[in-house]
Structure formats: C-alpha cells, structure tokens
Amino acid sequence: MNIKNTILPPEWSSKIRRYCLQSHSKIRGQYKGSHRSQRFGSSLEFSDFREYHSGDDVRQIDWNVYARTEKYYIKRFLDEQEMRVHILLDTTKSMSQEVKWMVAKQLTVALGAMVLNQDDHLSFSFVSEKNVPPFRRKGASFQKAFEQIVAQLEEPTIAGDFTDHAMKVIPKDLTVLIIISDGLEPIEKWRTFLKQTPKVAGDIRFLQIQTTQEIAPAYTGDVELLDMETKESLNVSMSQTVFNSYQQLRERHQSQLIALCQQYGISFLPVNMNDGIQYILFQQLLKLHWIG
C-alpha cells in the first residue's frame, strides 16, 4: 500500500522541497501566499517610502522618520500572494508505455510537491471518461494526499485525443499551467488546443514527454506496429529509407510544435523519459529556470 501510494523515493522529498516553481507571470491568486507580488501589501518585504497624503492609513506612518525629519512618510511593504498552478496530465493511452507513464507521474508529483510546498494553490486534472472532480488544494500539508492521488491513477484508458478534451478540465485564472503530454497528436489538434490556453493562464509550460524508442526507433525487420491509442495496426518493413522518412516526419512535427508554442507564448521543453527523472528535474528544468 505504501509502495503504491508513493512514487518518488522518500529521500527526494527534502531535495524537492528546496526548489520552487519560478514564474514571471503577474496573475496571482487572491489569497495570501508566499510569492512576492507587484502590489503593495502587508508582507515583511520593505518596498519604499512615500509622503503621506490625506486619506492614507495613519497606521502606516513611519514615526521614526517623522522624529528625524518632522515629515509624514508612509512605509510601504510588498504584498505576498499565492500562485495558482495547474498541472494537466495527458492520460490518453499513448502515455501508457511503462517508462513514460511512470516518469510522467513522477514529474507530476515532483512539480506538484514543489507548488504545495510553497503554500501555493495547486490544481491537477487529467482527461477522464468519468467526471472526476479535479484536485484543488493549497498548503504543504497536502503533499502526501496529492502524491497518493497521482499514484493511484489508473493506467491510461482514454481512447480519444487528449487535445479534444483538455480544455474542459482546465480551471480559469491560473498563474502557471503545466501541460505534460507526449505531443503525439496531429499538429492541427494541438493548434486548436494551444490557441485557447493563453486565455486561462499567464504562464504556460508544455513538457513534452518522449522516449528513446520514439526519437530513434530501433526496430529491425518486419514489424507490426500497434497503436496503443487507436489499436490500429500497421505493417512496416524497417529499412534505412523508412527510418529516414520517420526521422523527417518526426522532426517536422517537433518544429511545428515549437513554432506553435512560440506563437502563443508557451515555453516548450521536450524531455526524454529514458534520461530519468533526476536529470529532467534537476538539470533540464533548472536550466530553463522553470524551477529555482
């Protein structure tokens, strides 16, 4: 039971706790949080002094300054607000490859833990046939609960396309939207989906999950390829030409995805699952300042 409910090795949790999700987005939640806000508020972070004008709160007058200068100054502090982070996990069958699914869940948990740890608001959703209410929690105390929910996610069963249903499960007014998917859907579908995302979030991140097998398939001879999602089978006789054209098609798809993300201001990061969660988390994400 314990094993099933935890995905990340326990010794990692302290390591993860040191990091937090970085975002320059100005859209914040309405609740107090641990992130500095552009607005003035009541945090301990000093911002500046300002002359007192009638109407200002007299409680904010800095009496020490008045004693020295005999002028009224108001001492201002920056406000601290929460971030609203949403993680959207692709749970279509194409993700059901063992390594892929495992690492995808690990990434979800790790990122979610970082968010909760910072007392930010985390919501998590996936496309599902059943109407599962999305996870919405705030505060470090929900880390375990979140990990458990992710761990108990069943193997992907959704047959349809992820992009068709994704919009329905994303809440609005998000600071950060993290999309974890393999991106293996026609580019047109991605376009319709990604086009709508800027409306709901200020900072969108697309984590594309790939496997080595997808990047450079190592099949030889005659293979009957079985699509996990559509159950379609396709007979392919592997040869250098077939391999080459596969590479071409894949690269075209990737560059189209990148172009699409640029167009809608989405940060795009393709990661190879076979590199391992540690490398992805602490090297790649860190380097791109997704976390810090």
Added chain:
Amino acid sequence: MGFLNLSFLWTMIMPLIVIIYYFFRKKYIQQSVSSTLFWREIMKETKVSPYLQHLQQNALFYLQLFALLLMMFVLLQPYIKTKNISGEQIIWVVDTSSTMLAKEENETIFEKHKNEMLALSKKLGGKAVTIVTVGAEPKIVLQDEKNRARIERAIQQLQVTYSHEDWPNTMDFLQSIIGKKSTAVYIFTDAIEPKQLPKRTKNIKWIVQGSEKKHQNISLQRFGAIQSAEGIEAIAQIENQNPKSQQTTLKIYNADQEEIARKTINLKANHITKVRLDNLKSTDALTARLTANDEYAADQSMSTLLATDSSQIFVDQSLHQLISKAFQSIDSSASTISSNQLESIQSKSILVTNHTDLLHQSKNPILLIGRDDKKALKVDGEVKIIDPKLFSYASIEDIYVEKVYPKVRNAKTLVTVGDTPLIQQTENGHIVVLMDLQMTDWALHPSFPLFLWSAKEKLTAHNSQLGTFKPGEKRVVSLPESKKGIDIYTPNNEYIKSIADGGSFVAPSKPGLYYVKTDSDPLYFVVALEQQEKTLSEGTSFQYGELSKQNTINKDNSIFSTILIIMILALLIVEWEVQRRYGFTN
C-alpha cells in the same frame, strides 16, 4: 500414359518454391508504440492513387493469377511463325566436287554455299542438322547435331575433295537416312537436274541451291606423253567452252617443275584444239599448265607420267603349269619360255624359275620356286610366318608342306615350316620358295595367287611410278620398305602427308603431280581430275516436294518457353517481395 519431356521434371522445383515460400512467409513481430502517427504518414506516401492502393492490397492475388495464366500459356505451347527452316529433320547435302571451285564474283561457289549454310545455321531454331558431303562416296560430316557452335565449326571445316559427285549413290544413301521423318533436304551444289532427285516427295522437301551463272572456262581435257627415240612427244587437248575465241599459253614442266616448253595457242569458240609438242627433254613426269583468263582454275593443269617399259613376267617352262596360269591371270603379258632363254631376257623383267644359279647371274628380279641343284627333304611341323610383308593379304599358315629344299645362303627367312626355312628373300631382293608345287597343297589355297601377286609387286617395286589416281582414291599399292614410314610430297617438295604402308594408301584430293619419298628414286604418281569435272554446267536453284502440312508449321516455341519460364520465376520473386512488404491483406 507417358511423358514426352521428362527433362522438364526439374520444374517440380517451382511448386516446391511456392510451398517453401508459404512456410517461410513473413512474420510480423508485434510492437506496440505510443502512436503510429508518423508511421501512418510514411505508409501513406506509398498509397497514392486508389487504383494503386487496390493493386497493392491485392497484389498477391493478381500476381498469383498472372503466374497461373502464364503457366497455362506455357502449356498451350505458343509458337511464332518465323522464317526458320522447316521439317523435322534437316539434311544439308554439300557437293565437294572440283567444279564447286568455279568462281562467282569474288568467291567460289563452295565458299558462297558455306556462307549460306552459316546463315541458315542461325535460323535452325534448335533443330538437328545432318551434313552430308558428296564426292566419290557420300560421307556424313555431322549427324543430328543441335549445337550451333559445332555446326558452324563443321561448316568451316568443309573442303573441296575434287572427286566427282556421285549423285545416284548419294540419293540412295539419303533415302536411308531420311526414313519416314519429314525432312528438308538442302542440296548445295553447282548444278543438278531435277530428274536426278528421287521421285519420292512425300514428306521430303528438296531445296536445291545451284549456281545460276554461266562460267567462263577453258579446260585442258587431255594430256599425254610417250618416250620415243627422239625424245618425249606430248599431246594436249584443250577445249574452249566459251562462246568467244581466246588465246592461251600452254606451258610444259618436267618432274622438277622446270619449264621445258611453251606454246601460244588460239582457241576457237566452243571448239577443241589439239596441240602437239615434240622433242622434249627426258623426264619422269610432265605437267601441262594453261594460262588463260577463266573462272575455273582446277582444270587448267594436268600431269602425266611417262610410260616406262612395263616389267614383263617370264615363267620357266619347267615349272608347274599352275604357276604360269596364275601369273597369266595376274598379268596377261606374262609368258612362258624355256629355261635356256631365261638368261637372255632384258633387265627389269621378272623371271620365275627353279634355276638356282640365276640368283647370282641374272640382274633381273627372280622368283625362285624350287631348287634344281639340291634334293628336297621331308619336313614336319607347322608353317609359321616370320616376316609378314608378303602375306599382308592372305596368311599361308594353314597349308600343308611335305618336303622342303635346303635353304639358300645369305638370305633372310620369311616363312618357316617347323624349324626349316620355307620362303626366303636374298640380299638382292630375289624371293626364294624352297618347295615345288607338288610338295604342298598350297595351290589349292586362295593365298597362293595372292602370294604370287605380292611377290610380283615386290619384285617390280623398284619402278619409278605409282600410276594415276582419282582425287582421294584409296588403292592398295606396293611401296618399297621404309623404316621411317612413307611421306608424300609435291614436286616443289611441299610435305603433304605420311602413310603407314602401301595398304593404306589414299591419294591426296588436290589434282596434280606428287611423289613418294623413298630411300632411292622418288616414286611419282598423278592425281587427275575426272573428266566430268572439267565441264562446268549451268545450274538452277529450285524447290521441289512438300512436307506434310502439320510439319510445315514452324514451331519455334523454344524461345517462348524459356522467356515464359524466366517470367514466371521473376514473378515469384516479385510475389515474394510483395508478401514481404505487405503480407496477407485479407
């Protein structure tokens, strides 16, 4: 039930291949992938048009159907009508007579026919050819040969044999070869009359390739010479076969090919001119040569041997009558004379006697039968030949000998009876038979006259000539012994060939003067063209006879079958590939 072509059993491989092919048909390893998004697109590239797609999906079906149709097609045995040689059997009859050397434009008729044959050999379409040459006797050069290279080689090696073509004999010979098969007989000759061909035309087609040109010819018909007191006298007969009068030069050469006389002659059109030449220097043989502008050179020279005194045979009266009878049957000029006259006989004549002293006195060759100076002694034992040179035609080992005279000294023993010599040859070459006819039953055996003939030939062998031969004639001649074998040369000392002994003498085929090299004087002989070969007749090309209908169709299906089989094999490979790529699409 039977099979016509069991050799096609190898095609069993074809169904086997298919079976094996289905055993090892492509097995796809299942592999699940996240998405076949890209793979589908790769495959889409090959699925362009709906027709192509349909073909692709049903490729195996169509290919197999096509293979079966091809099979059916092969079984139908398709053929194309080509200008190939018809007939089940093809016989090329090639005239190798001298007249084939008449020139037509730049090549001889023979060469022209050879080229025609080479051209025909390319159109055989795998049929067997028999090549028969016609000379003095028909000869099979090739029988039922299908290999084109071998046919071509045989054609290249054909040569003119100069001997006159013997058509009646050849036709009989051909009939025996033809049998009941439908046959196309090609006759390559200069001239043949349709009536010379057999009447039978059922299943035989005669295709005669003649020479339709009227050739210019001046022919040296006859040439002879005799030795007289004033020297050699020669007579030549020259025929101008042209419709125009012409001038020619007649040159006479001696045995050493030195020109000894020359005469310019005017020849009237279609007329025979006689030329006489007197007082020529003495020689062994004469050759006459015409220098004339004509198209047939073989009949422009002739050689003749000078008639020398023929050796006569004189038989001693005292000998048994059978002996003189036997010699008279061999040589009608043999005569019987009394013992006293023998000594006065001129040299070179053979003396048959029992006077032993003559062996030393006379210069003539002597056949001694019995001895008059010694008494015969009883003998017991079997007759045994020691030296077989006199008995190559008949063995005498089965005769009975009662008594035998003592042997002569300094003589080689040829035959013994028991341990005693029976027949000897002296150092001078005389032959000694050490018995009388009364002492043996030899006269009753066929070996007796044959022995006498051999002895006579042996004793006259020192002549300087062998006689006149037809081209390529086989005749038994008696030749002097030679340890090295016998070589034949032309007067220009050009080596022609070697023969083992006189029994296997075959004259060269080219007409002219030749000599046999011996230890002493050369033995001259002449190969003369036959008289019929000196006239050129104008021939025609014609076809005659017909093959039965079913055989006139040229079934040239050999190429077809090969092509079809190759196509089927190619199809199988294509099927394999299709199967490999798309698998079973149902």
